[in-house]
Amino acid sequence: MSIGVHNIGQGCVTCLDHDEHYILTFPNGYGRQVNALIGIFIFNALSILTVPWIELGGECSISCSKTGYNASIVFHTKPFYGGKKHRITAEIFSPNDKKPFCSIEGEWNGVMYAKYSTGENAVFIDTKKMPTIKKKVRKLEDQDDFESRCLWKDVTYNLK
Numbered sequence: 001m002s003i004g005v006h007n008i009g010q011g012c013v014t015c016l017d018h019d020e021h022y023i024l025t026f027p028n029g030y031g032r033q034v035n036a037l038i039g040i041f042i043f044n045a046l047s048i049l050t051v052p053w054i055e056l057g058g059e060c061s062i063s064c065s066k067t068g069y070n071a072s073i074v075f076h077t078k079p080f081y082g083g084k085k086h087r088i089t090a091e092i093f094s095p096n097d098k099k100p101f102c103s104i105e106g107e108w109n110g111v112m113y114a115k116y117s118t119g120e121n122a123v124f125i126d127t128k129k130m131p132t133i134k135k136k137v138r139k140l141e142d143q144d145d146f147e148s149r150c151l152w153k154d155v156t157y158n159l160k
Contacts, residue, residue, distance in 0.1 A: 005029040022064050027056040027075040053085060056108060068095025075108065088112065 007026035014021050033052040057077035063070035069092070076087040088108040091100035099117070104124050106112035114124035143150040 002033065003031045020064050020066050022062055024062045025060045027060050027073075028058040030055040030057060030077065032078075055085060069093065086110065 006028050010023055010025050012021055012023055031052065032055050055077055056075040058075055060073040060075070061070065062073070071090055071092045073088065073090040076089065078085045078087075084107070086107040086109050088104070088106060090104040092102040092104070093100050101117045103115045104112050105115075106124070109127055111126045111128070112124040114122050116122075137149060138147075140150055140153060145151065149156075
């Protein structure tokens with residue numbers, strides 16, 4: 001049992017300090033909960049539900065027209081048997097280069113490791129050690145009718 005969301009379109013992240021604009025695409029999102037057959041006891045087959053999890057899958061890209069740098073990212077879904085959840089691989093390219101100067105692998109919600117073309121290996125990022133920053137959102141009464149929190153307030157209230 002699962003549900004999938006296919007993200008269409010692209011986003012833009014602007015780094016004001018460097019006047020750089022990054023165009024990016026998004027991975028697909030999946031909510032998973034798989035029935036697992038665990039054995040047969042006399043005449044009955046026993047099955048349990050695994051703990052549900054959120055999974056990202058698919059290919060994404062990030063590019064900056066000012067610098068020419070770009071990245072190709074793959075979010076790997078967990079195979080039916082074996083394998084790990086939340087895996088990611090990526091390659092980062094310099095302008096006009098066909099070969100990446102850096103390859104990334106690991107877990108998008110954990111530790112990612114970088115391997116540089118120089119042969120150097122390093123921790124790229126450890127998301128579990130990153131501080132949590134509370135987002136700032138305008139009060140509902142200050143939002144327009146079609147801003148997300150205002151538009152979805154009744155659904156949010158009923159879900160809670």
